[in-house]
Amino acid sequence: MEPPERPSRGAFAPWDEPAARPLVVFEGVTKRFGAETAVSDLTLAIYEREFFALLGPSGCGKSTLMRMLAGFETPSAGRVLLAGQDLAGMPPHVRPVNMMFQSYALFPHMSVEKNIAFGLEMDGRPRDEVGARVAEALRMVKLEGLAGRRPHQLSGGQRQRVALARALVKRPKLLLLDEPLGALDRKLREETQFELMALQERLGLTFIIVTHDQDEAMTMATRIAVMDKGRIAQVGTPPVIYEAPATRHVAGFIGEINLVEGTVSGCDGRRVTVATAVGDLTVADAADSVAVGQAVAVAWRPEKTRIVRAGEAISNGRAVISGTVHDIGYLGGRTTYHVDVTGLRLKAAVANAARSVERPLGTGEAVKLAVAPDALLLLVR
Amino acid sequence: MAGECSDRLRVPPMSERATRRTIILVPYLWLALFFLVPFAIVAKMSLSQVATAIPPYVPTFGLADGPTGWLAKAREFSLDNYGVIVGDRLYVDAFLASLRIAAIGTAILLVIGYPIAHAMARAPERWRPILVMAVILPFWTSFLIRVYAWIGILKPEGLLNELLLGLGLIGAPLAIANTETAVLIGVVYSYLPFMVLPLYAALERMDRTLLEAAQDLGCPPWKAFWRITVPLSLPGIVAGSFLCFIPITGEVVIPDLLGGSDTLMIGKTLWTEFFSNRDWPVASAVAVLLLVILVGPIMVYQRQQARQMEAGR
Ligand SMILES: Nc1ncnc2c1ncn2[C@@H]1O[C@H](COP(=O)(O)OP(=O)(O)O)[C@@H](O)[C@H]1O
Ligand SMILES: [Mg+2]
Numbered sequence: 001m002e003p004p005e006r007p008s009r010g011a012f013a014p015w016d017e018p019a020a021r022p023l024v025v026f027e028g029v030t031k032r033f034g035a036e037t038a039v040s041d042l043t044l045a046i047y048e049r050e051f052f053a054l055l056g057p058s059g060c061g062k063s064t065l066m067r068m069l070a071g072f073e074t075p076s077a078g079r080v081l082l083a084g085q086d087l088a089g090m091p092p093h094v095r096p097v098n099m100m101f102q103s104y105a106l107f108p109h110m111s112v113e114k115n116i117a118f119g120l121e122m123d124g125r126p127r128d129e130v131g132a133r134v135a136e137a138l139r140m141v142k143l144e145g146l147a148g149r150r151p152h153q154l155s156g157g158q159r160q161r162v163a164l165a166r167a168l169v170k171r172p173k174l175l176l177l178d179e180p181l182g183a184l185d186r187k188l189r190e191e192t193q194f195e196l197m198a199l200q201e202r203l204g205l206t207f208i209i210v211t212h213d214q215d216e217a218m219t220m221a222t223r224i225a226v227m228d229k230g231r232i233a234q235v236g237t238p239p240v241i242y243e244a245p246a247t248r249h250v251a252g253f254i255g256e257i258n259l260v261e262g263t264v265s266g267c268d269g270r271r272v273t274v275a276t277a278v279g280d281l282t283v284a285d286a287a288d289s290v291a292v293g294q295a296v297a298v299a300w301r302p303e304k305t306r307i308v309r310a311g312e313a314i315s316n317g318r319a320v321i322s323g324t325v326h327d328i329g330y331l332g333g334r335t336t337y338h339v340d341v342t343g344l345r346l347k348a349a350v351a352n353a354a355r356s357v358e359r360p361l362g363t364g365e366a367v368k369l370a371v372a373p374d375a376l377l378l379l380v381r
Numbered sequence: 382m383a384g385e386c387s388d389r390l391r392v393p394p395m396s397e398r399a400t401r402r403t404i405i406l407v408p409y410l411w412l413a414l415f416f417l418v419p420f421a422i423v424a425k426m427s428l429s430q431v432a433t434a435i436p437p438y439v440p441t442f443g444l445a446d447g448p449t450g451w452l453a454k455a456r457e458f459s460l461d462n463y464g465v466i467v468g469d470r471l472y473v474d475a476f477l478a479s480l481r482i483a484a485i486g487t488a489i490l491l492v493i494g495y496p497i498a499h500a501m502a503r504a505p506e507r508w509r510p511i512l513v514m515a516v517i518l519p520f521w522t523s524f525l526i527r528v529y530a531w532i533g534i535l536k537p538e539g540l541l542n543e544l545l546l547g548l549g550l551i552g553a554p555l556a557i558a559n560t561e562t563a564v565l566i567g568v569v570y571s572y573l574p575f576m577v578l579p580l581y582a583a584l585e586r587m588d589r590t591l592l593e594a595a596q597d598l599g600c601p602p603w604k605a606f607w608r609i610t611v612p613l614s615l616p617g618i619v620a621g622s623f624l625c626f627i628p629i630t631g632e633v634v635i636p637d638l639l640g641g642s643d644t645l646m647i648g649k650t651l652w653t654e655f656f657s658n659r660d661w662p663v664a665s666a667v668a669v670l671l672l673v674i675l676v677g678p679i680m681v682y683q684r685q686q687a688r689q690m691e692a693g694r
Contacts, residue, residue: 072593092596105594109612118608119598170598 012222013237014047021084023048023174023206024069029078031064031230038064040230041078046223051200052208053217056227057253062210063102065227066176069208070099082174093122098172102179102210104163106151112162113138113147119170137165140199157188164196168203175200177209181216193219214254218242226250244287247381251299256336258346259299259379264290272378274298278321278341284373288380297379302349304375307337310366318370321346325365339367420672427665428458438662462666472650472667476674479647482561482636483629486568490576490625491618493569498580498617499610502587513581516574528567528638535563535639559641567635572628576621583617584610616685623682627675647671 014020022045031039039061046052054062067073068080071092080087087095098119107115116137120130138144141161151159160180167175180196181189197220200207211217217224218238225235226249234246245251251259262276272286274296281298290296306314314320323341337348348369361367429438440454466472501512519527534540535558542554557563587610595605611618633648640646647667654664 070593070597072596091601092593093599093601097597099594099597101590101594103588103590105588105590107591107594107609118595118600122599122604166598 012049014050015045015223020047022046023050023083024208025079025081026065026068027079027081029065029068029075029080031061031068031073032076037230039068039075042230042232044225044232044235046206046208048206049204050206050208050222051197051220052206053221053224054208054210054227055214055217055224055253056212058212060227061230062212062227063178066099066178066208066210069174070097070176071095096172097174097176098167098170099176099178100163100167100180102182104151104159104183106159106162106166108151110150111147112143112149112151112154115151115162116166116169119166123170133169137169140168141165156183157192160184160192168199168205171203172205174206174208177207179210179212181211181213189216190219196220218254226253228253245299245377245379246287248297248299248379251377251379256302256347256349257299258302258305259297260344260346261295261297264292264294264296267292272296274378277344278346279319281319281371281376282373283376283378286378288378290378290380294380299377299379300371300375302336302347303334303351304371305346305348306370307339307348307350307361308368308370309361310368312368314368314370318372319376321369321371323367323369325361325363325367328361328363337361337367339369341369423665423668425458426661427462427663427669428460429662429665430457430459430461431660431662436661437659462662463670465663466666466670471645472647475645475647475650476670478645479630479632480674482564482568482644482646483626483632486565486572486629487576487622487626489565489569490572491622494573494576494580494621495618497573498577498584501577501581502584509585513578516577516581519574524571525634528571528634531563531567531570531639532558535566558639559643561640561644563639563641564636564644564646567639568629568632571635572625575624575628579620579624580614580617583614583620587613619682619685623678627678627682630675631671 024044024046026042026044029039029042030037042061042065054065056062064073068075069082069087071087071090074088082095082097107118110118113134116134117130120133125133134147135144138147141164143158143161143165146154146158151162154162160183164180167177177196181192184192193216196207196209209217209220218241221238223235223237224241226233226241228247228249234241234250236244241250241254245254245257248259251257260276260278260281262274262281264272265275265280266273266282267290270286271282271284272290273280273282276298283298306318308314310322321341323339323346325337326340326345327338329336329338332352334349334351337350339346339348346369426438429440431437432439434441440457442451442454446454497516501509501516504512532539536542537554537556537558539558541557542551545551546554557566591609591613592602592605595609596602600608631648632646633652636644636646636649637652640649648671651664651667651671654660654667
């Protein structure tokens with residue numbers, strides 16, 4: 001998988017500015033349900049105007065984290081701060097946070113209009129203001145004609161829009177979206193992703209979105225937190241998460257990767273050589289410091305792998321691994337080769353730049369895989 | 382050709398249509414046999430006159446009379462019995478008292494039943510079947526015995542008075558037995574499951590994230606109860622209320638055992654007419670009038686049920 005395109009957000013990077021004050025802070029937060037620990041000693045800062053994605057497999061604690069922010073769960077330990085204020089003891093209905101529920105949770109006995117007006121009415125807004133803001137929200141999500149419908153008279157995509165309008169109409173400091181697009185089909189989901197991004201930027205809001213879909217997180221987020229068993233494995237911008245995953249879990253969770261276990265055999269500053277089953281691999285720029293004899297993994301992305309016939313020459317300086325083609329997956333834009341190397345199966349993805357290739361590789365053919373040292377990643381955890 | 386084909390597809394084969402018709406017919410046959418026929422007999426009786434005979438009214442129709450004989454006898458029918466009932470304060474009061482007791486009883490049942498059903502629906506999932514069982518449990522004992530037991534509790538030297546006297550809360554026994562209060566206690570006790578179960582069914586089905594969504598939008602929990610929980614349990618409220626109101630109006634046993642001679646309810650009046658006065662025609666007229674009064678609520682209830690089915694909830 002290539003990192004997907006996303007509209008540029010310019011030089012927006014408050015997390016790199018020491019002076020910037022985060023909007024949301026989780027400070028050593030733990031949440032236990034009986035014997036089970038859903039969130040474990042988690043620390044995280046999220047800044048204003050961020051589109052922050054919580055990404056991780058099902059059951060890793062994403063929803064629990066959001067629910068603690070919305071006030072539906074109380075941390076077993078640690079603090080949750082919003083704009084510097086400790087949220088402990090503040091009930092959900094007074095928190096300046098709104099949530100869009102995974103199930104949408106639209107009120108079935110109220111019309112679309114009443115659903116959207118509900119939050120404003122609760123705030124005691126005057127009638128004409130409620131009317132105007134509801135109309136504006138309906139326009140924003142392109143549902144002007146459906147104000148009088150009941151939720152059960154709407155399609156999945158329309159319900160999703162009502163849920164979004166209902167959460168946004170209160171103009172919360174912070175909008176929480178728990179798998180907001182999970183129930184939509186692929187095409188609608190992709191359209192909605194871009195709409196959400198545009199909306200977030202236009203309104204200048206802070207979004208935290210929960211997803212287990214890596215493409216979704218990559219497309220929309222300013223930063224992604226990859227979660228694993230109640231902890232944060234890594235926080236970073238989509239390119240950092242993709243190009244410099246910090247752990248085996250993150251590397252494996254985001255996109256496709258080749259991962260080979262081994263032991264450190266040589267160390268020269270940040271240049272580390274690892275003895276593996278596929279031969280010695282030298283990582284040009286290791287992020288972690290390691291010692292000789294340490295068990296590590298070397299990983300690289302399939303699209304950063306060159307594949308050639310066994311006899312062909314390869315430019316110097318690259319790690320070269322010999323193997324046999326096991327399987328070829330043609331995906332239109334690119335082709336993925338599955339190559340067997342001493343019991344391991346490695347992948348190489350090649351962009352199909354031309355319409356036809358003179359002599360394509362076939363299954364069972366002996367090939368060489370070549371990877372540049374700077375494409376190799378050293379994973380300690 | 383194509384049209385012919387699709388026509389054939391649309392029309393189900395004969396045997397299938399016959400089956401479908403039979404299936405639809407069964408409940409109607411049932412209704413006709415066990416409701417319409419008895420009702421027709423009662424309605425006919427209500428138009429007859431009391432007589433010292435067996436059965437104790439005229440006219441009676443025999444097969445031997447033949448059509449002309451039946452027609453002649455049918456001329457003897459009159460609405461006199463209805464005139465008697467409508468003109469007699471005793472009957473009118475009994476009807477009004479029944480409706481009043483049914484209305485008050487249903488209101489009390491709703492107020493008591495709702496929190497019970499609500500707590501049951503919010504209980505941990507593994508407890509719920511046990512709680513439902515606990516609500517149904519009284520049905521395992523005879524209704525009559527349970528109402529008798531209340532006499533033992535409510536009478537002047539009964540359990541309740543002894544307890545209150547023993548605790549020093551009252552100086553003299555309360556006269557609860559043989560009052561309308563006793564009837565209401567009996568009614569509320571007896572009909573509680575009929576209120577709780579439909580309410581429970583409606584509340585248990587409700588999606589709890591709706592309450593979270595309401596709170597998230599700034600609605601305090603008590604307000605969410607009125608804005609979300611109550612409207613969404615409305616089908617249960619309607620079902621429970623009618624399931625209680627309709628039979629309470631015609632209740633016989635509870636006013637007879639707990640109400641004493643002060644409480645005149647229409648069911649008891651009907652009973653007295655029939656068995657003590659042996660005035661079958663007037664008793665029948667009372668029964669017909671009671672049905673006519675309850676047809677309204679029954680139809681509202683049916684309409685509500687149908688709407689609920691349509692909404693698919
Ligand atoms: N109310 C709860 N009671 C008990 N366990 C819970 C509760 N909510 C969540 N959990 C558990 O906490 C873990 C994390 O759940 P959740 O935050 O919903 O995961 P995710 O949203 O990442 O799929 C899961 O193992 C789940 O079973
Ligand atoms: Mg979840």
